[in-house]
Amino acid sequence: MNGLTFHRKIEENTGLLIFGILFVSAIGGLVQLLPVLTQESLETASANTRPYSAVELTGRDIYMRENCVVCHSQQVRPLVAEVERYGPYSRAGEFVYDRPFLWGSKRTGPDLHRIGGKYSDDWHRLHLLDPRAVVPNSIMPAYPWLDERQASDTGDITNKLTVLRRLGHPYTDEQVANAEADLEGLTEMDALIVYLQMLGTGFSEEDAAMAGGAH
Amino acid sequence: MQAADNKIYQDKIVIRLIQFSVVWAVIAIGAGVYIAAELVWPTIDFGQYWLSFGRLRPVHTNGVIFGFGVSALMATGFYSVQRTSHVPLFAPRLAWFVCYAWQLIVLLGALSLLAGWNTTKEYAELEWPFDIAIAIVWICFGVVFFGTIAQRKIKPIYISNWFYGALIIVIAMLHVVNSLALPVSIDKSYSAYAGAQDAVVQWWYGHNAVGFLLTGGFLGMVYYFLPKIAGRPIWSYRLSVVAFWAFVYAYIWAGPHHLHYNAIPEWVQSLGVIMSVILLAPSWATLVNGVMTVSTAWEKLRTDPALKFIVLSLAFYGLATFEGPMMAIRSVNVVSHFTDWTVGHVHSGALGWNAMITYGTFYFLVPRLAGRELHSTRLANIHFWLAFSGTMLYIIAMWAAGVSQGLLWLSIDGLGELSFDFKDIMASMTPYYLLRLIAGLVFLLGTVLMAYNLFMTLKGQRSVKVTPPAVDPAYGVNA
Numbered sequence: 001m002n003g004l005t006f007h008r009k010i011e012e013n014t015g016l017l018i019f020g021i022l023f024v025s026a027i028g029g030l031v032q033l034l035p036v037l038t039q040e041s042l043e044t045a046s047a048n049t050r051p052y053s054a055v056e057l058t059g060r061d062i063y064m065r066e067n068c069v070v071c072h073s074q075q076v077r078p079l080v081a082e083v084e085r086y087g088p089y090s091r092a093g094e095f096v097y098d099r100p101f102l103w104g105s106k107r108t109g110p111d112l113h114r115i116g117g118k119y120s121d122d123w124h125r126l127h128l129l130d131p132r133a134v135v136p137n138s139i140m141p142a143y144p145w146l147d148e149r150q151a152s153d154t155g156d157i158t159n160k161l162t163v164l165r166r167l168g169h170p171y172t173d174e175q176v177a178n179a180e181a182d183l184e185g186l187t188e189m190d191a192l193i194v195y196l197q198m199l200g201t202g203f204s205e206e207d208a209a210m211a212g213g214a215h
Numbered sequence: 216m217q218a219a220d221n222k223i224y225q226d227k228i229v230i231r232l233i234q235f236s237v238v239w240a241v242i243a244i245g246a247g248v249y250i251a252a253e254l255v256w257p258t259i260d261f262g263q264y265w266l267s268f269g270r271l272r273p274v275h276t277n278g279v280i281f282g283f284g285v286s287a288l289m290a291t292g293f294y295s296v297q298r299t300s301h302v303p304l305f306a307p308r309l310a311w312f313v314c315y316a317w318q319l320i321v322l323l324g325a326l327s328l329l330a331g332w333n334t335t336k337e338y339a340e341l342e343w344p345f346d347i348a349i350a351i352v353w354i355c356f357g358v359v360f361f362g363t364i365a366q367r368k369i370k371p372i373y374i375s376n377w378f379y380g381a382l383i384i385v386i387a388m389l390h391v392v393n394s395l396a397l398p399v400s401i402d403k404s405y406s407a408y409a410g411a412q413d414a415v416v417q418w419w420y421g422h423n424a425v426g427f428l429l430t431g432g433f434l435g436m437v438y439y440f441l442p443k444i445a446g447r448p449i450w451s452y453r454l455s456v457v458a459f460w461a462f463v464y465a466y467i468w469a470g471p472h473h474l475h476y477n478a479i480p481e482w483v484q485s486l487g488v489i490m491s492v493i494l495l496a497p498s499w500a501t502l503v504n505g506v507m508t509v510s511t512a513w514e515k516l517r518t519d520p521a522l523k524f525i526v527l528s529l530a531f532y533g534l535a536t537f538e539g540p541m542m543a544i545r546s547v548n549v550v551s552h553f554t555d556w557t558v559g560h561v562h563s564g565a566l567g568w569n570a571m572i573t574y575g576t577f578y579f580l581v582p583r584l585a586g587r588e589l590h591s592t593r594l595a596n597i598h599f600w601l602a603f604s605g606t607m608l609y610i611i612a613m614w615a616a617g618v619s620q621g622l623l624w625l626s627i628d629g630l631g632e633l634s635f636d637f638k639d640i641m642a643s644m645t646p647y648y649l650l651r652l653i654a655g656l657v658f659l660l661g662t663v664l665m666a667y668n669l670f671m672t673l674k675g676q677r678s679v680k681v682t683p684p685a686v687d688p689a690y691g692v693n694a
Contacts (some may be wrong), residue, residue: 014361020460021385024463025381026388029388032468032486037412066270067272070269077549081627081633095478098410100409102335105473105557106557141257144262
């Protein structure tokens with residue numbers, strides 16, 4: 001029986017064709033995904049990485065809602081120019097509480113993974129309200145509505161922490177109980193800035209030393 | 216009447232899906248042109264959140280892929296599966312449900328994106344209620360499609376149906392796995408995967424949504440409509456068998472090339488490179504098969520705008536499937552990643568390949584479905600040149616922008632200091648972004664001309680009733 005005769009069996013049988021496609025297309029995914037989804041080191045937090053606080057998480061959800069990720073990556077590649085420009089390159093352990101990941105695929109604006117602490121809160125506020133007031137040639141949109149909305153309007157924060165706890169993020173009962181109070185009096189702008197200021201701070205020298213030893 | 220209807224091909228649904236597809240093309244390409252303009256004049260969102268770049272961008276991508284692309288695939292899939300099976304659609308009511316439910320998902324999905332419901336996973340931005348709806352409608356699509364094949368009167372299942380079938384099966388698998396999440400509220404969920412693992416799952420999905428929808432699905436269109444329009448049988452049956460299975464096997468591995476030098480295991484990246492390069496073989500096997508099929512019918516290019524579009528789409532298909540593996544190689548990717556080169560690559564595929572082949576197929580199909588000549592061949596020829604020049608200008612602008620971004624970002628002077636500030640590199644992009652805007656406008660204008668041309672062709676016409684032809688008993692089944 002040559003190949004084409006064998007193939008005739010598949011192309012004359014709907015069930016065989018469906019099964020064949022499912023089987024052949026699943027192989028690659030299984031070989032790549034299963035090891036990655038069970039690799040413990042990819043789920044182990046870096047020494048300084050902790051779950052997002054109620055305010056940071058709210059800021060992150062605003063970052064997602066406005067889709068900042070389509071223009072800003074959060075992934076410093078291990079290249080001389082990138083480390084020089086942005087700071088230490090990104091480690092997998094820094095992202096274990098990122099659901100979803102926000103690494104991005106495009107840098108219309110700069111990478112933001114190490115943005116935390118580089119600019120003042122006031123700079124960020126001014127920049128988000130009118131980017132061209134601080135960066136004359138900027139092509140970033142302005143986000144005036146963030147100042148007019150309360151952080152608590154973003155969604156049910158208690159429920160968010162509960163859901164994330166169910167997914168394995170180690171929040172304490174106290175953190176969940178105080179979540180709503182944490183957002184009180186803050187605008188969406190405040191929450192977003194708190195998030196931006198903590199970005200990239202999960203990095204630890206310990207990780208750097210480990211990576212250094214490997215090279 | 217009911218009995219007679221059961222014997223004719225279901226073509227009204229094909230016409231309706233083509234109409235939806237063209238409407239989505241105009242809306243989604245229009246949204247693309249608008250956000251292209253925002254990158255030149257950033258204040259034209261007028262401080263309105265729903266006009267903001269971040270919210271409009273997924274409306275553009277989802278509108279093109281799921282509105283324009285999937286509607287076109289459903290239309291051409293339903294048309295060709297009936298012809299190649301010699302039976303009308305299985306469960307026509309379910310087919311109509313699929314048609315309208317899908318449009319509702321894309322429409323409400325676009326509105327939800329403007330409202331800020333966004334998972335941020337590229338090409339899977341819609342939130343969990345939509346994910347569930349998509350899964351249900353998609354399964355119904357599969358039932359109609361495979362049900363029609365199961366009832367066929369002709370023994371072999373034609374090649375185009377393998378590709379449409381792969382589209383339905385693999386997209387279902389990718390969609391379900393990648394969309395797993397725990398809901399918080401109607402508009403918000405958290406991914407079942409975190410960090411690096413989420414990244415690998417997402418690009419397994421993202422790359423293969425391109426692979427099995429924008430490549431595989433549209434290859435189904437090639438295998439049915441190219442031989443039809445050229446009036447020649449497919450050049451090599453053997454090559455199409457090999458190319459199909461190699462394609463289904465190899466494409467799935469290539470996702471990690473979207474994550475080079477990112478924080479994922481290196482072996483996953485390397486595997487992604489190897490399989491991406493291997494992928495060139497099945498991709499070009501189909502290209503060879505397509506070009507050889509038209510090779511004795513070149514003279515038709517002079518008179519038939521539909522064939523012109525399809526032959527040009529094959530050229531862009533060849534370009535994009537060569538460029539892709541090249542960009543998957545680490546030393547090229549180090550320059551191209553995160554730049555506008557990627558955007559250019561996507562558009563050489565989306566404009567040059569997906570849109571052109573769809574336009575060509577529509578120019579062929581609509582006159583047949585309406586039972587009269589195309590309203591204006593001259594307008595179709597003008598559209599051809601607008602589409603071609605718009606696509607070329609778009610790609611060239613984005614190549615220039617992307618390569619300069621990539622090299623300028625990496626540039627270091629003799630003292631080891633960065634040569635350029637990010638802000639200055641960003642500001643130097645404006646001329647390219649302006650060119651891209653013009654390119655998009657030219658392409659949009661062509662699409663609007665087509666919409667008018669097809670509308671005039673269909674105006675006042677009822678669909679032609681076509682009955683399945685008699686089947687040669689040597690190839691018949693289920694008789």
